[in-house]
Amino acid sequence: MPVKTVATRNSSTVEDYLERILDLINTKGYARVVDIANSLKISQASVTNMVQRLDAEGLLKYEKYRGLVLTTTGETLARNIMHRHQLLTDFFKLLGIDEQVIYHDVEGMEHHISPPTLRALEALTSALARQPALLAKLRKQTDAH
Amino acid sequence: MPVKTVATRNSSTVEDYLERILDLINTKGYARVVDIANSLKISQASVTNMVQRLDAEGLLKYEKYRGLVLTTTGETLARNIMHRHQLLTDFFKLLGIDEQVIYHDVEGMEHHISPPTLRALEALTSALARQPALLAKLRKQTDAH
DNA sequence: CCGTTAAATTAGGCAAGGCTAAGTTATTTG
DNA sequence: CAAATAACTTAGCCTTGCCTAATTTAACGG
Numbered sequence: 529m530p531v532k533t534v535a536t537r538n539s540s541t542v543e544d545y546l547e548r549i550l551d552l553i554n555t556k557g558y559a560r561v562v563d564i565a566n567s568l569k570i571s572q573a574s575v576t577n578m579v580q581r582l583d584a585e586g587l588l589k590y591e592k593y594r595g596l597v598l599t600t601t602g603e604t605l606a607r608n609i610m611h612r613h614q615l616l617t618d619f620f621k622l623l624g625i626d627e628q629v630i631y632h633d634v635e636g637m638e639h640h641i642s643p644p645t646l647r648a649l650e651a652l653t654s655a656l657a658r659q660p661a662l663l664a665k666l667r668k669q670t671d672a673h
Numbered sequence: 674m675p676v677k678t679v680a681t682r683n684s685s686t687v688e689d690y691l692e693r694i695l696d697l698i699n700t701k702g703y704a705r706v707v708d709i710a711n712s713l714k715i716s717q718a719s720v721t722n723m724v725q726r727l728d729a730e731g732l733l734k735y736e737k738y739r740g741l742v743l744t745t746t747g748e749t750l751a752r753n754i755m756h757r758h759q760l761l762t763d764f765f766k767l768l769g770i771d772e773q774v775i776y777h778d779v780e781g782m783e784h785h786i787s788p789p790t791l792r793a794l795e796a797l798t799s800a801l802a803r804q805p806a807l808l809a810k811l812r813k814q815t816d817a818h
Numbered sequence: 819c820c821g822t823t824a825a826a827t828t829a830g831g832c833a834a835g836g837c838t839a840a841g842t843t844a845t846t847t848g
Numbered sequence: 849c850a851a852a853t854a855a856c857t858t859a860g861c862c863t864t865g866c867c868t869a870a871t872t873t874a875a876c877g878g
Contacts, residue, residue, distance in 0.1 A: 541835070561855070561857090573837075574837075576856065576857055592843090592857075624793065626789060629789050633787055635785075637781075637786065640781025640782045642774055644815070645774060645778050648770055651811050666796050669796045684864080716868080718867075718868080721826060721828085722866090820877100822875100823876080823877100825875090827872070832866085832867075832868105835863095837863100840858085840859085842857070842858090846854085847851090
């Protein structure tokens with residue numbers, strides 16, 4: 529069983545790293561320091577630092593100059609944040625918001641949404657998907673400047 | 674006309690301060706350093722620092738040991754963030770989410786929602802308010818754990 | 819009007835997370 | 849396989865925003 533070595537604070541920053549790492553792994557099969565850096569648009573040095581910290585916190589296993597793999601704990605957290613991201617994205621897409629705007633807003637909001645709120649939005653999204661007439665009216669209203 | 678002296682970055686922190694300051698002014702007629710500190714649950718020293726910075730950025734006028742007033746720019750920003758806060762709160766209330774949870778989530782999310790998204794949620798909120806049957810179904814679904 | 823207390827400010831420090839520059843390790847390629 | 853390049857790490861620094869402790873100013877009660 530995984531042992532919680534360090535008090536994990538789950539900062540937004542940590543969530544961002546985990547999310548990108550899991551996404552890279554899903555997409556290309558691995559996540560190198562340079563990939564993470566490019567993806568987050570920060571320096572490689574910053575990534576090295578954080579990756580070492582995430583290792584110390586037990587969220588991933590890291591071997592210097594070699595590579596990393598997420599631990600069970602880390603992967604669970606990563607999946608969790610990706611799920612929040614996806615759900616918010618789906619919801620806003622339904623409302624007809626521009627993709628760029630969605631990406632920006634979701635990137636900020638995803639760290640601040642708790643499970644009950646997430647569940648409510650989940651239910652709302654699937655209910656709305658069954659109400660095309662209502663959605664059409666909404667979009668017309670919103671698009672008008 | 675107001676002159677933008679300093680590149681205003683509008684960090685979440687700045688928005689939090691402005692929001693609380695405007696709320697205090699609306700509620701008790703003024704916002705002292707000690708009030709702001711209590712309201713944000715941070716030290717008076719931190720507030721003094723930030724208030725001096727907000728003065729330098731032209732968001733409020735501050736006289737040492739005396740008091741402060743929001744500038745037009747500052748008040749506009751404050752009203753803007755309060756509006757986002759209120760709108761998100763109304764929306765989540767409609768979904769039947771617990772007040773405590775709403776407060777927590779909104780406090781985090783309000784800094785990351787752009788005007789188009791805000792408008793869409795505004796439209797959705799008022800449309801949903803006209804759909805009590807749909808809302809009832811949603812709440813039932815969400816409350817079931 | 820003076821002493822006490824409350825409010826505000828200053829000084830100095832700390833943690834998170836970013837950066838650049840310089841050095842080290844891995845990998846690629848002629 | 850050796851040199852060049854790419855990837856990575858380390859060291860040292862910066863900014864934001866918070867803190868405590870000490871000091872200064874304002875306000876209030878006798």
